[in-house]
Each structure stands twice: as C-alpha cells, then as structure tokens.
Amino acid sequence: MRFSAFILILLLYLLVGTASAQGEVTADDVNAIAKQLFCPVCENEPLDQCGTKACQDWRAEIRLQLEQGATEQEIKDNFQRRYGDRVLAEPPREGINWILWLLPVALVLFGGIWFARYLRQLQAGKSDPAPVVSSASGNPTAPPPQDDYVARIEDELRDNE
Amino acid sequence: MSELPEQLELNEAESAEIKPRRKWWVYVVWAGVAALILFLGYGLLNANETRPEVGKQAPDFAMTFFDGYEWEDYQAANLSDLEGKIVVLNFWASWCGPCEDEAGVLENGWQAWRDDDVVLLGIAYSDIDSDALDFMERFGITYPNAPDLRLDASDKYRITGVPETFFIDKDGTIAYVQPGPLTTSQLNSILQEILNS
Amino acid sequence: MLADIGYASLVTALIASVFAAFASWYGARTGNHRWVESARNAIAITFPLILVACLTMIVSLVRNDFSLEYVASVTSLDMPTYLKVTALWGGQKGSLLFWNLLLSLFTAAAMQRKWREDRELMPYALLVASFTQIFFLIITIFFENPFTRLPVVPLDGRGLNPLLRHPGMIIHPPMLYLGFVGFTIPYVFAMAALMSGHLDDAWIRTTRRWTLVAWLFLSLGLILGGRWAYDVLGWGGYWGWDPVENASLMPWLAGTAFLHSVMIQEKRGMFKLWNMVLIVITFLLVISGTFIVRSGVISSVHSFAQSAIGPLFFGFLVIMLVFSVYWIIRRHDALSAENRLNSFLSRESAFLANNFLIIAILAAVFIGTYFPIMSEMFGDKVVVGPPYYEKVTGPLFALLVLLMGIAPLTMWFRTNGMKMLRAMAWPAVGALIPIVIMIVVGLGSPGTWLGLWIATFAGILTVREYLKGTWARMRSKHENPFRALYSLVARNRRRYGGYLIHLGVVAMAFGIIGIEFFQQETQLLMQTGQTVDLGRYTLLFNGVDRFAGRDDLIITEATMDVYIGDRLVKTINPRTELYTRTGQPMTIPDLRSTPLEDFYVLLVAWEPQLADQATVRIYLNPLVNWVWAGGIIFIFGTLIAAWPDRADEKAIAASRARQRVAVATD
Incomplete structure (x- = not known):
C-alpha cells in the first residue's frame, strides 16, 4: 500500500515535472516546427515565413498542439495525416519517394565505380590500338614515352609560377 | 543523364571491338531520351489539366x-x-x-x-x-x-x-x-x- | 501606330530569320558561299529589327500607352520612369521580347566576328541559331504578343509587381537572361561542329570566351538574386531551393563542369565527346528550365502566370533534345580521345573528378526539382524542400571545395604523389587553427569543424598558388611584389583569374557554413520599451509608425535600437509595405551589418490600432557578408579570366592559320 502510494507520488511528480519543464510555448518553438512544414496555400514557402491567414491559423494549431504536450514528431505526423505528404518540407521516406532519396546515392555510387573503371581503362589503355602508348606500357606504371615532353611542360608551368 | 557518360566508356572500348556490339547503348540512350520526353510530357499534361468540365462525371471521393x-x-x-x-x-x-x-x-x-x-x-x-x-x-x-x-x-x-x-x-x-x-x-x-x- | 511599327518589325525579323535558316541550309547543301553570306546578313538584320520593336515597347511603356494590354499590366501612372523602362522584362510577354533582343544581339555579334576563321562551321551555326531565333519570335508574335491591344483603354495600369521594384530585381533578370541566352552561342557552334564534321577544337576556341561571358552573367544573376532575396523577401536567407532558383542553378552547374573539362580537351585532346555532351546539357537545361518556369509544370513562388507557351517550349525542347542526341551519336566515333590518361594522379583526373562531383550535384538538384511530377504520377503529391537539397548536395559541395584546393597541386600527365602530400602538409595543419578556436570558444559540431577545415585548407592552398608564383617572379625577374603579382596574373589570366574565382568560392563557403550552421533566430511580441537579447546584441523596441509612402504604398515602420552591451550601435527601421492597389504586402528587413555577422530584424505582424506593440523576428546571421564578398571576388576573377586579350586572339589566329595549312597539306 505504502509502496503503491510512493509510486503514485513519483508518477505525479514526473508528470508535473515534465509539464513544467515544457513551460510556456514560445514563437520560436512554433517556428522550429513550422520551418519543416509547407502550407498548401503558400506554395513553396515554408510555413514559418508565410504571412497568409491560413498559415497563421496553422501556426496557431502547432502552438495549441505543443501546449497540449505533443512532440515535434507527433505534430508533424498529425499534419501529414490530415493534409497529405505535401506539407512536409522533407518528403517522407516511404513508397515512391525512395526514388528521390536513393537515386542520387545510386547515381553517385554507380558513377563512382564507372569513373574509377574508366580512369583505369584510360590509363592502362587496354587493347589500345594506338601504338605510341601500348609499346611503352608493358608495365602500366612505366613512364610513358612523352617523358621529355612532360618535363618541358612542367618547366613551362614552373616558369609561369 | 546517367546514360550519357556511358557513351564515353563504350566509345573507348569500342575502338577495339567489332562493329555489331556498339549498337545496344544507342538504344539505351534513345530509350532514356524517350523516357525523359514522356516524363516531361506527362508533367505538362498534368499541369494543364483544369477543373472537371461541365457535363463530365464528377470525380468521386x-x-x-x-x-x-x-x-x-x-x-x-x-x-x-x-x-x-x-x-x-x-x-x-x-x-x-x-x-x-x-x-x-x-x-x-x-x-x-x-x-x-x-x-x-x-x-x-x-x-x-x-x-x-x-x-x-x-x-x-x-x-x-x-x-x-x-x-x-x-x-x-x-x-x-x-x-x-x-x-x-x-x-x-x-x-x-x-x-x-x-x-x-x-x-x-x-x-x-x-x-x- | 507606334505599336504597329514594333509589331511590323518583329514580323520582318521573323521573315529574315526564316530566310536565314533556309539560305544557310541551302548554302550548306550546295556549298554555295553566297547563300551562306546572305543568311548571315539576314541574321545580322534581325537584331536592329528586334531592337526597334523593343524601343517602341519602351516608348509605349514610358508614355503610358494603356491601350496595349502589356503596358497596362505592368505599369501605372505613378511609377517612376526608370521602372517603366525596366517593366520591359517585368512580365511574361515583355521578357520574351527582351529574350529575343538578347538572342539576336548575341547571334549577330558571334556571326560577325568569326566569319573568316570558321568558314566550315558557319552555315550550320547560322542554321541552328536562326532556328532558335525563329522559335522565340514565333512565340512572341503569335502566342505572347506584347503589342496586343485592349478593347477598352483603361485610365491607369495595374502597376509593376512590387517584388520587382527593388534595384536588385531590376538587374537580376537581365543578367540571368544574358547568361541563358549566352549559352546558345557555344551550343550553336558545337552543333555546327557536329553537323559539319569539323570536329577539331575550332568550335571550342571560337566559343570559349562566349561560354565564359555567359557563365559570368549567369553567376552574376544568381548572386544578385540571392542578395535580392535577402533584402526584400524577408526570410533571413538568400537561397530557398525553389524550382525557379534551381532552374537557373542547373545550367550554371553544367556550364561550370564544361569550363573545367574543356581545359582537358585544349591541353590533351581528350574528352571531346564529353565536352560536346556538357554544352548540349547546358543548353537543354536552359530551355527546360524556362519551360518549367513558364508553363506551370512545377509550381513555384516565382512562376509566371500560366499560359499557352508550355506546349511550345516542350515541343522546342523535344526537337533540340532529339536533334542533339542524334548528332552526338552519329559523330561519336570521330570524337574519341587523341591521348591516353597517364596517371591517376594528374591534372586531367582532377578535372574529371571535378566534373564527376558537379554532375552528381546537378543530378541531385535535377531529381529534386522534377520529382514532384513523378510523385503526382503515382498519387500523393510531395514538395521537395530545402532539407532534401541540403542533405544531398552538402557533402558533395564540401568534396568539391576540397578538390578545388588540391587540384592546383596536380600537374598535367602525372603528379608526384609524395611531393603533393608534402605540399599539403602544413596547409592541412594550418587549417586546424579555426577549428581549435571554435573548440576553445565552444562552438560548432564535428560536421561544421570539418567544413571549416576544408574551406580553410582550400583557401590556404589557393592563396599559396599566388604567393608561390609571385615569389618565383620576384626572384627570377627581380620585380617588387606588386609588380610581380601583377605580371603573374597578366601573363596567365585564365589560370589566376580562375584561382581568384576559387578564392571567392572559399569565402562563400565560409559564409554558407556561418549562416547554415550558426544562424540564431527568435520571434516575439514586443511592447514599447521592451528589450530582447540575441547573441551579444540587445534590441530595444520603440514602437511602430504608419504612414503613406511613394506610389500607392502604406508603410508600417518600427523603430528599434540595437545595443551591444550598453553601447547603441544602430537604430533600425524594419517595415512592411502594403501596395494598396494590388493589396500585396512586402516585409522589408533592416539590419546592422558587419563582416562578422548581420543582426537582421523583420516586422512580422502588428495590430493596426496599437502603436506600442508588434511581433518581430530577429535573425543573427554569422558571416553572411562573406557570401557577398565572395561573390564580388568571384565576379572579379571571372572578369580577369574573360577579358579580351589581344595576345590571346593572335595566338588563336596563329594556331588556326597553322591548322589550315595542315589541313591544306593533308
């Protein structure tokens, strides 16, 4: 009995504690969330900047939900559920939107692999019909025959510098 | 855009290969071009779509x-x-x-x-x-x-x-x-x- | 009457362009030079004709000829004269007319200058150029005619969009257009090279400076656009990753890649095909950017009103895309490299890595900008906002800056890796200094420290290129430091102008890190006499005032004192302007600006009845001025690299002459 009373008091204390830690909701708290949302009424303008009546109402709603103790993620989820994915500044990573997130990564990866392979090909001159280079490249790291030319260019560059 | 660089690579490889092999990437490039055109064309159609007209079935929701x-x-x-x-x-x-x-x-x-x-x-x-x-x-x-x-x-x-x-x-x-x-x-x-x- | 003259000269210009297209095609087919010359004359005459059309439009604008629908839509009686002139590009129709003017000017100029040298390219260049001109003239004459009359003449016009009345916005669009249109010239010559089969470097040499000039204007347009957003749009930033902004960033990126990779072709005869592809991409991005902006395919704050030209631009884009790809595929055999890559560690591969990173950024921006179309295809519409672009392109930009620092240490053909590492050693250590300072002050996170390190490292390496060169000259030529630096740059302007551009980028990188990662902001309702602290600043609110301004404006202005400690540093007046005729409000910030940071205040909301309270939003933007300073350095460097150079011209002429001899003796 005593123990459960203790638990009860502890729970109450925790509840009061978290509530007071939240304190008053400021405009900054509202803006921090509004920044991550787009109101369909002002296209391509983040909610924290848009001045229309509709967007003011939306910000008031964020404030209300914050005061009711909702977390940032919960508020964003609420808006997404109610108004669709278009209200999120960062498209949710689900369904077709994965294309948006994965395509650049895939391009960089494949591009990188291709790029490295291509460089190696260019360098080794594999099955290269041009006799100038292939004659010298029994060993790919061997200096190419234009070495004196290289030296000349480097001199030229040094002169420029 | 991704298929364009491939031309370079194949272009290199190709100089040594026999002719018939070169053709497939040309199709890839054209397929990419066609996909891009269809994609933008869809965007255009979609953007130009207006309110459902009088006489048409009202969209259900x-x-x-x-x-x-x-x-x-x-x-x-x-x-x-x-x-x-x-x-x-x-x-x-x-x-x-x-x-x-x-x-x-x-x-x-x-x-x-x-x-x-x-x-x-x-x-x-x-x-x-x-x-x-x-x-x-x-x-x-x-x-x-x-x-x-x-x-x-x-x-x-x-x-x-x-x-x-x-x-x-x-x-x-x-x-x-x-x-x-x-x-x-x-x-x-x-x-x-x-x-x- | 005046408008009829303008319209008639536009129609004449169209006829001349059609003739030019026909004559150049016929001349190319028959090899008859007289037809080609005739085509060139026809192209040359389109410029004065379109100029006449533009002038009549300007006169109509200045004289308040509201019988013209365009004049009534962009001007009003109370607008000052200079704004009436700039209203020429203040709306869809006028801006297309202006686009025509720039296109004809560039084409005429390009065709005049290079007549003797590029005899083989000329007919095809004329053909492609006149086709482009025909397209834009047809749009202007038949679909977006700025000389259309109103059935009833209104007493007053609607006035220019207030957003476009800012000085930055007056010159921002022409700069962008100059950049966009400028890229037509390299494209035209690239296509001429493909069609004629003269695939040597002639087209690149002919258009090198055009490319640089187009790129200069595009850069200028982007920077001015950022400044305008910062000054007028009132959201504390300069770049919002809006589709329209992206539409102008993408050709700039492709152009940047081209300007780098073209150097490999000039030095080593490699990547001819790739350069061709890059310039084609740049041009197509200009057209597709214009297409999405003006057709409403992707909605944006900046979009023009939706109009019938969407399908036309789409058609043009398809034609140019298919045409370009066809010719590239057809000629790709002849575009193979003359040389092999000698080493992984070489200037060539550094340029290639640069291209790789830029194209990756371009691809990410492209995907983000066009993705909403795809999302609508499959149902749930999405908006791709700044977080996406920041996350995806941020690391790539950081790598690019790092590469920008290291690349000058590489040499053509091959580079000694150990030497390079040694050369990087002390700059790498020196670049730790800002991080140490940040850690001591207790600012930032590992990510921002890395960013700062990269920017500082690249900055030190670039500055050292100047120091090394100056030092070498001082020793070998016994010049004083200033003289040595001057002659160093003068002797190799492309290179050192390029490094100056790199320094501008480094400065911008600092500014971007500052504002992206260290921006502070707060918003609150203030009463008269109330103060608020942000950073080391204290802001005292002294009330709001309401009064009528110029034109049809009603201005609500707050008076605030900015203190650092107890010292008053500035009195600022952020305000909102309400254009009563259109009911459009604008939020104009006021700020206290120093090289270290901007204290930037916006008047967000107020109650009309209460003069003693208002909601204000305050930003502290560290290092934002570095973005603008970097921009100025950037432009200055581009000017150094692009300025006409007699010696250079002579060298080109000489190399051409040599080539012709070589061709003749083949």
Whole structure:
C-alpha cells in the first residue's frame, strides 16, 4: 500500500515535472516546427515565413498542439495525416519517394565505380590500338614515352609560377 | 543523364571491338531520351489539366463528416453515395474572407432547397478542424460538412481558390461551376435551372 | 501606330530569320558561299529589327500607352520612369521580347566576328541559331504578343509587381537572361561542329570566351538574386531551393563542369565527346528550365502566370533534345580521345573528378526539382524542400571545395604523389587553427569543424598558388611584389583569374557554413520599451509608425535600437509595405551589418490600432557578408579570366592559320 502510494507520488511528480519543464510555448518553438512544414496555400514557402491567414491559423494549431504536450514528431505526423505528404518540407521516406532519396546515392555510387573503371581503362589503355602508348606500357606504371615532353611542360608551368 | 557518360566508356572500348556490339547503348540512350520526353510530357499534361468540365462525371471521393455535420445518419460517405440527389459541392475555408459572406447564402439555400432532393455539401479546404467547426457554429451552418482529408477532394476538382462551388446533377455529372462566392439569386437560379432540365 | 511599327518589325525579323535558316541550309547543301553570306546578313538584320520593336515597347511603356494590354499590366501612372523602362522584362510577354533582343544581339555579334576563321562551321551555326531565333519570335508574335491591344483603354495600369521594384530585381533578370541566352552561342557552334564534321577544337576556341561571358552573367544573376532575396523577401536567407532558383542553378552547374573539362580537351585532346555532351546539357537545361518556369509544370513562388507557351517550349525542347542526341551519336566515333590518361594522379583526373562531383550535384538538384511530377504520377503529391537539397548536395559541395584546393597541386600527365602530400602538409595543419578556436570558444559540431577545415585548407592552398608564383617572379625577374603579382596574373589570366574565382568560392563557403550552421533566430511580441537579447546584441523596441509612402504604398515602420552591451550601435527601421492597389504586402528587413555577422530584424505582424506593440523576428546571421564578398571576388576573377586579350586572339589566329595549312597539306 505504502509502496503503491510512493509510486503514485513519483508518477505525479514526473508528470508535473515534465509539464513544467515544457513551460510556456514560445514563437520560436512554433517556428522550429513550422520551418519543416509547407502550407498548401503558400506554395513553396515554408510555413514559418508565410504571412497568409491560413498559415497563421496553422501556426496557431502547432502552438495549441505543443501546449497540449505533443512532440515535434507527433505534430508533424498529425499534419501529414490530415493534409497529405505535401506539407512536409522533407518528403517522407516511404513508397515512391525512395526514388528521390536513393537515386542520387545510386547515381553517385554507380558513377563512382564507372569513373574509377574508366580512369583505369584510360590509363592502362587496354587493347589500345594506338601504338605510341601500348609499346611503352608493358608495365602500366612505366613512364610513358612523352617523358621529355612532360618535363618541358612542367618547366613551362614552373616558369609561369 | 546517367546514360550519357556511358557513351564515353563504350566509345573507348569500342575502338577495339567489332562493329555489331556498339549498337545496344544507342538504344539505351534513345530509350532514356524517350523516357525523359514522356516524363516531361506527362508533367505538362498534368499541369494543364483544369477543373472537371461541365457535363463530365464528377470525380468521386471519400469523406468523413465533421461531428454534428453528418449527412443523414452516415459518419462517412462517398460522393457517389449521394447519386440521385443534386449536390452543391462547396469548397471553403475558415481563413477565407469571401466564405464568410457566402456562409449565410448557402445555409439559407440549404433550408430552402433541402426538400427538393438538393444536398449542400461543404468541404473545408486546408483548414484547421477546430477553426472550421468554430466557423460553422458562428454562421449557424447545419448542412453536411467534411474536412478535405489529405486535400484529396480539392486535388480531384483542381480548385483554383476558395470559395468554389460545383453543382452536380442527379446522375453524377457536373452541371455548373462557380468560382468565387455565390449570391442567393445565383444559387436559386442555377438550382432552378438544373431542376427544370 | 507606334505599336504597329514594333509589331511590323518583329514580323520582318521573323521573315529574315526564316530566310536565314533556309539560305544557310541551302548554302550548306550546295556549298554555295553566297547563300551562306546572305543568311548571315539576314541574321545580322534581325537584331536592329528586334531592337526597334523593343524601343517602341519602351516608348509605349514610358508614355503610358494603356491601350496595349502589356503596358497596362505592368505599369501605372505613378511609377517612376526608370521602372517603366525596366517593366520591359517585368512580365511574361515583355521578357520574351527582351529574350529575343538578347538572342539576336548575341547571334549577330558571334556571326560577325568569326566569319573568316570558321568558314566550315558557319552555315550550320547560322542554321541552328536562326532556328532558335525563329522559335522565340514565333512565340512572341503569335502566342505572347506584347503589342496586343485592349478593347477598352483603361485610365491607369495595374502597376509593376512590387517584388520587382527593388534595384536588385531590376538587374537580376537581365543578367540571368544574358547568361541563358549566352549559352546558345557555344551550343550553336558545337552543333555546327557536329553537323559539319569539323570536329577539331575550332568550335571550342571560337566559343570559349562566349561560354565564359555567359557563365559570368549567369553567376552574376544568381548572386544578385540571392542578395535580392535577402533584402526584400524577408526570410533571413538568400537561397530557398525553389524550382525557379534551381532552374537557373542547373545550367550554371553544367556550364561550370564544361569550363573545367574543356581545359582537358585544349591541353590533351581528350574528352571531346564529353565536352560536346556538357554544352548540349547546358543548353537543354536552359530551355527546360524556362519551360518549367513558364508553363506551370512545377509550381513555384516565382512562376509566371500560366499560359499557352508550355506546349511550345516542350515541343522546342523535344526537337533540340532529339536533334542533339542524334548528332552526338552519329559523330561519336570521330570524337574519341587523341591521348591516353597517364596517371591517376594528374591534372586531367582532377578535372574529371571535378566534373564527376558537379554532375552528381546537378543530378541531385535535377531529381529534386522534377520529382514532384513523378510523385503526382503515382498519387500523393510531395514538395521537395530545402532539407532534401541540403542533405544531398552538402557533402558533395564540401568534396568539391576540397578538390578545388588540391587540384592546383596536380600537374598535367602525372603528379608526384609524395611531393603533393608534402605540399599539403602544413596547409592541412594550418587549417586546424579555426577549428581549435571554435573548440576553445565552444562552438560548432564535428560536421561544421570539418567544413571549416576544408574551406580553410582550400583557401590556404589557393592563396599559396599566388604567393608561390609571385615569389618565383620576384626572384627570377627581380620585380617588387606588386609588380610581380601583377605580371603573374597578366601573363596567365585564365589560370589566376580562375584561382581568384576559387578564392571567392572559399569565402562563400565560409559564409554558407556561418549562416547554415550558426544562424540564431527568435520571434516575439514586443511592447514599447521592451528589450530582447540575441547573441551579444540587445534590441530595444520603440514602437511602430504608419504612414503613406511613394506610389500607392502604406508603410508600417518600427523603430528599434540595437545595443551591444550598453553601447547603441544602430537604430533600425524594419517595415512592411502594403501596395494598396494590388493589396500585396512586402516585409522589408533592416539590419546592422558587419563582416562578422548581420543582426537582421523583420516586422512580422502588428495590430493596426496599437502603436506600442508588434511581433518581430530577429535573425543573427554569422558571416553572411562573406557570401557577398565572395561573390564580388568571384565576379572579379571571372572578369580577369574573360577579358579580351589581344595576345590571346593572335595566338588563336596563329594556331588556326597553322591548322589550315595542315589541313591544306593533308
């Protein structure tokens, strides 16, 4: 009995504690969330900047939900559920939107692999019909025959510098 | 864009290979070009699509009514469930000034025409639900109303702003579109005309 | 009457362009030079004709000829004269007319200058150029005619969009257009090279400076656009990753890649095909950017009103895309490299890595900008906002800056890796200094420290290129430091102008890190006499005032004192302007600006009845001025690199002459 009373008091204390830690909701708290949302009424303008009546109402709603103790993620989820994915500044990573997130990564990866392979090909001159280079490249790291030319260019560059 | 660099690589490889092998990447490039064209073409068509025209089937959508603003006994309904009635589909929002002027017109219209198989149906566009409820209470609105969930309905009707009203005939085709606020006389004459036809 | 003259000269210009297209095609087919010359004359005459059309439009604008629909839509009686002139590009129709003017000017100039040298390319260049001109003239004459009359002449016009009345916005669009249109010239010559089969470097040499000039204007347009956003749009930033901004960034990126990779072709005869592809991409991005901006395919704050020209631009884009790809595929055999890559560690591969990173950034921006179309295809519409672009392109930009620092240490053919590492050693250590300072002050996170390190490292390496060169000259030529630096740059302007551009980028990188990672902001309702602290600043609110301004403006202005400690440093007046005719509000910030940071205040909201309270939003933007300073350095460097050079011209002429001899003796 005593123990459960203790638990009860502890729970109450925790509840009061978290509530007071939240304190008053400021405009900054509202803006921090509004920044991550787009109101369909002002296209391509983040909610924290848009001045229309509709967007003011939306910000008031964020404030209300914050005061009711909702977390940032919960508020964003609420808006997404109610108004669709278009209200999120960062498209949710689900369904077709994965294309948006994965395509650049895939391009960089494949591009990188291709790029490295291509460089190696260019360098080794594999099955290269041009006799100038292939004659010298029994060993790919061997200096190419234009070495004196290289030296000349480097001199030229040094002169420029 | 991704296939373009491949030309370089193949171009290199190719100088040594036999001719027939070169062809496949050309198809890849052309396929990419075609895909890009189709993609942009779709975007263009989609952007140029306008409101559903008069005479066309009214796009169906699902709605969950606001508490206290249900249609008959239904908590939720599809627009198609209202077939057989004339539907005055009104997109509005609590943040929209002209909607305030229009609210009384629509409520009076609802009272005047509800016995003639006319249903007034409000859809609150991009609105905070509590604000929408306040608005309806303030203007004494009693006709069925639903939030525009995920902006699905306004997308389907391609509204250009609020208020915007679609008159849907008993067979589910669009009979008249009114962008901007309605007046009582307009409402009456449009409904009369639909009923007469 | 005047408008009729303008319209008639536009129609004449169209006829001349059609003739030019026909004559150049016929001349190319028959090899008859007289037809080609005739085509060139026809192209040359389109410029004065379109100029006449533009002048009549300007006169109509200045004289308030509201019988013209365009004049009535962009001007009003109370607008000052200079704004009426700039209203020429203040709306869809006028800006297309202006686009025509720039295109004809560039084409005429390009065709005049290079007549003797590029005899083989000329007919095809004329053909492609006149086709482009025909397209834009047809749009202007038949679809977006700025000389259309109103049935009823209004007493006053609607006035220019207030957003476009800012000085930055007056010159920002022409700069962008100059950049966009400028890239037509390299494209035209590239296509001429492909069609004629003269695939040597002639087209690159002919258009090298055009490319640089187009790129200069595009850079200038982007920087001015950022400054304009910062000054007028009132959201504390300069770049919002809006589709329209992206539409102008993308050709700039492709152009940047081209300017780098073209150097490999000049030095080593490699990557001819790739350069061709890059310039084609740049041009197509200009057209597709214009397409999405003006057709409403992707909605944006900046979009023009939706109009019928979407399908036309789409058609043009398709034609140019298919045409370009066809010719590249057809000629790709002849575009293979003359040389092999000698080493992984070489200037060539550094340029290639640069291209790789830039194209990756371009691809990410492209995907983000066009993705909403795809999302609509599959149902749920999405908006791709700044977080996406920041996350995806941020690391790539950081790598690019790092590469920008290291690349000058590489040599053509091959580079000694050990030497390079040694050369990087002390700059790498020196670049730790800002991080140490940051850690001591207790600012930032590992990510921002890395960013700062990269920017500092690249900055030190670039400055050292100047120091090394100056030092070498001082020793070998016994010049004083200033003289040595001057002659160093003068002797190799492309190179050292390029490094100056790199320094500008480094400065911008600092500014971007500052504002992206260290921006502070707060918003609150203030009463008269109330103060608020942000950073080391204290802001005292002294009330709001309301009065009528110029034109049809009603201005609501707050008076605030900015203190650092107890010292008053500035009194600022952020305000909102309401254009009563259109009901459009604008939020104009006021700020206290120092090289270290901007204290930037916006008047967000106020109650009309209450003069003693208002909601204000305050930003502290560290290092944002570095972005603008970097921009100025950037432009200055581009000017150094692009300025006409007689010696250079002579060298080109000489190399051409040599080539001709070589061709003749083949």
